[in-house]
Amino acid sequence: MDKRPTPPNDDMRIRCPRLGHQVPFSYCRIENRGLPCFKTLDCWHSHFPVADFLKNALSPEEWEKTFERPVKPKTVSLLELIEKAKQVGKEGS
Amino acid sequence: MEVKKIFLPESELPRQWYNIQADMPTPMEPPLHPATGEPVGPDDLAPIFPMPLIEQEVSQERWIDIPEEILEKYLLWRPTPLYRAYQLEKYLETPARIYFKNEGVSPAGSHKPNTAIAQAYYNKISGTKRIATETGAGQWGSALAMCCALFGLECNVWMVKISFNQKPYRRIMMETWGAKCVASPSTLTQAGRQILEQDPDSPGSLGIAISEAVEAAVTGEGSKYALGSVLNHVMLHQTINGLETQKQMAIAGDYPDVVIGCAGGGSNFAGNCLPFVRDKIHGKEIDIIAVEPTSCPTMTQGPFAYDFGDTVQMTPLLPMHTLGHGFVPEPIHAGGLRYHGMAPIISQLILDDLIRAVAIPQLETFQAGITFARTEGFISAPETDHAVAIAIREALKAKEEGKEKVILFNWSGHGLVDMAAYEAYLSGKLEDHALAEEQIKRALKEIEPLPKPRQFTG
Numbered sequence: 001m002d003k004r005p006t007p008p009n010d011d012m013r014i015r016c017p018r019l020g021h022q023v024p025f026s027y028c029r030i031e032n033r034g035l036p037c038f039k040t041l042d043c044w045h046s047h048f049p050v051a052d053f054l055k056n057a058l059s060p061e062e063w064e065k066t067f068e069r070p071v072k073p074k075t076v077s078l079l080e081l082i083e084k085a086k087q088v089g090k091e092g093s
Numbered sequence: 094m095e096v097k098k099i100f101l102p103e104s105e106l107p108r109q110w111y112n113i114q115a116d117m118p119t120p121m122e123p124p125l126h127p128a129t130g131e132p133v134g135p136d137d138l139a140p141i142f143p144m145p146l147i148e149q150e151v152s153q154e155r156w157i158d159i160p161e162e163i164l165e166k167y168l169l170w171r172p173t174p175l176y177r178a179y180q181l182e183k184y185l186e187t188p189a190r191i192y193f194k195n196e197g198v199s200p201a202g203s204h205k206p207n208t209a210i211a212q213a214y215y216n217k218i219s220g221t222k223r224i225a226t227e228t229g230a231g232q233w234g235s236a237l238a239m240c241c242a243l244f245g246l247e248c249n250v251w252m253v254k255i256s257f258n259q260k261p262y263r264r265i266m267m268e269t270w271g272a273k274c275v276a277s278p279s280t281l282t283q284a285g286r287q288i289l290e291q292d293p294d295s296p297g298s299l300g301i302a303i304s305e306a307v308e309a310a311v312t313g314e315g316s317k318y319a320l321g322s323v324l325n326h327v328m329l330h331q332t333i334n335g336l337e338t339q340k341q342m343a344i345a346g347d348y349p350d351v352v353i354g355c356a357g358g359g360s361n362f363a364g365n366c367l368p369f370v371r372d373k374i375h376g377k378e379i380d381i382i383a384v385e386p387t388s389c390p391t392m393t394q395g396p397f398a399y400d401f402g403d404t405v406q407m408t409p410l411l412p413m414h415t416l417g418h419g420f421v422p423e424p425i426h427a428g429g430l431r432y433h434g435m436a437p438i439i440s441q442l443i444l445d446d447l448i449r450a451v452a453i454p455q456l457e458t459f460q461a462g463i464t465f466a467r468t469e470g471f472i473s474a475p476e477t478d479h480a481v482a483i484a485i486r487e488a489l490k491a492k493e494e495g496k497e498k499v500i501l502f503n504w505s506g507h508g509l510v511d512m513a514a515y516e517a518y519l520s521g522k523l524e525d526h527a528l529a530e531e532q533i534k535r536a537l538k539e540i541e542p543l544p545k546p547r548q549f550t551g
Contacts, residue, residue, distance in 0.1 A: 013517065014455070014523070015455065015514060016229070018229060018299055019229030019230055019253060020229045020230030020231075020232060020256075020475075020476070020511075021229070021256060021259055021260060021511070022259075022514060023255065030296075031296075031298045032298065033288070033298070033300075033301075034291075034292070072127075074324060075133055075324070076124050076125070076126075078138070078141065078307065078320075079126060079127060079128075079133065080127055081303065081304055081307040082137075082138075082140050082141060083128070084284075084304070084308070085140075085307050085310075088282075088284075088308055088312060089311060089312040091283075092283075
């Protein structure tokens with residue numbers, strides 16, 4: 001089947017392996033606090049030229065932040081969240 | 094009449110979990126604290142996990158006793174039955190004997206309560222009053238909600254807003270078990286309020302929901318946090334599944350040539366397969382297959398080789414599964430698939446050649462799910478369909494080869510609240526595209542001149 005040239009509209013939904021249900025591209029495009037989910041290229045590359053599309057849509061800095069930074073091990077990201085939360089606790093007390 | 098279900102008596106329920114860390118050929122390296130650069134210690138994780146779970150996270154003990162209180166609760170659904178898939182075998186006209194372990198019989202409908210019940214117990218004895226967690230579609234959230242109810246703990250679930258709106262039945266399950274289920278981002282946490290200030294219509298994300306749950310655990314008196322995948326203690330608790338299966342296979346008088354599980358975060362795969370990995374380490378010949386629910390072929394088609402971490406070749410050479418630094422999608426280069434949501438234990442076992450990873454197209458998984466439903470009756474969760482699909486492939490391969498293979502797969506959960514995914518398949522809204530062989534060859538050519546790491550697999 002030929003790839004479509006542009007992002008599909010919201011009628012087309014594919015299964016999100018992280019959430020466990022169908023989502024449209026418009027969600028993946030902004031999932032990470034306005035930036036794409038780190039798996040967007042992985043999930044959508046077989047449906048349309050998603051990398052070309054996002055390289056045009058994102059600044060080089062946004063592209064780098066989204067796709068080219070090493071993904072942290074889970075424990076490390078949890079530790080970072082603990083530190084942030086501790087700060088919230090201090091400010092609240 | 095042939096025996097369809099192999100039951101294990103309750104008296105035979107395993108009394109210990111199996112910790113693969115004691116047997117791994119390549120020991121796991123401890124994660125480093127981002128602030129200090131030192132290995133993460135128990136105190137670092139104490140704000141969100143009770144100490145018994147932290148001890149299990151780093152334990153090197155091969156066998157860990159299951160407390161009596163957990164065993165009592167396990168008996169609500171365990172031991173789960175092992176089925177012989179006679180109708181599927183007949184439909185496929187295969188000489189293979191196909192077995193599946195039915196983890197869908199738990200009250201929450203999946204394997205997730207195997208660790209949720211243990212986490213709830215260890216929190217209870219450590220003085221925790223409430224547990225916070227995040228969930229997407231709600232499989233994990235509903236499992237934890239049930240297990241907290243069984244131990245008299247409060248449960249607060251931050252459910253990603255897009256999921257909260259799309260998956261009302263899982264939310265209602267959580268509420269039925271007494272959990273408080275909140276759409277994330279919420280106004281209950283600083284993390285949620287910040288997002289809503291910027292975007293009041295934010296559909297949320299797992300990242301935001303995790304931030305909210307961790308914040309609630311750290312700042313709330315008597316609160317802790319629980320995670321349903323990836324971490325070592327989660328893999329440990331799930332092994333009760335595989336340990337039961339080994340006893341049931343012995344009752345059936347068979348031993349698997351192939352063991353199959355779907356690998357997303359790794360917990361359902363680990364649960365059934367890790368005890369068999371132990372057998373493989375000790376000399377058994379078993380093909381253990383982790384099925385990836387992804388369209389990216391890098392881990393399965395790319396060798397483990399040195400490559401640049403970026404397309405402009407500025408980073409040091411890193412050993413990784415790669416299809417060349419010019420290949421898109423680049424996320425693979427940024428750390429390798431091993432950290433893309435997969436449990437580190439599973440990633441390392443793949444690298445050590447004890448487990449084989451296979452990727453499978455989406456349509457084939459749903460076709461397999463339909464075939465399974467129309468032969469064996471059960472409607473699988475879409476993730477579970479990945480394991481079903483590879484079991485069918487292996488059974489057909491056995492037919493071609495004329496071999497009486499024994500195939501075992503983990504049927505990790507039912508799909509009765511996932512029917513929208515089946516509706517999309519049945520109405521023809523799903524489609525697949527194969528990556529051209531030529532495209533892969535072109536990408537791999539880029540890494541040919543680079544040095545090869547010790548664990549090179551090309």
